[in-house]
Amino acid sequence: MMGVINDVIQAMTFTKNFRSATAEEWYVFLPNFKEPKTGGAPIKVIIHYDLQGNRDVFINTTIIIDDPKLWDSKNHSLVYEVCDELVNRLIGYSDTLLTVHAGENSYNAEYVR
DSSP states (O other), X not given: OHHHHHHHHHHOEEEEEEEETTEEEEEEXXXXXXXXTTSOOSEEEEEEEEEETTTEEEEEEEEEEOOGGGGSGGGHHHHHHHHHHHHHHHTXXXXXXXXXXXXXXXXXXXXXX
């Protein structure tokens, strides 16, 4: 499974759409996975910035996974690693509350740096 995870993460690409001054929307493309209705990106990431003064920044991140293959519990490790990589690449070292919507593989996490 580690080989599959590494291959998927290495081939992962994304595009960014601005939603508002305090939020971003990213579409994430993975090899061999697609959104079933349109054939597009299987993952959407929504990042909400809740600015509290100049030095305290708290980020709420929602990852929505639309490919039913990634909802299967046998792919839990893949979903977890891809989501962890997305937080590292898109959020960085900020404190983050993460919600992942992925069928059986849904979970919540807190990243505190």
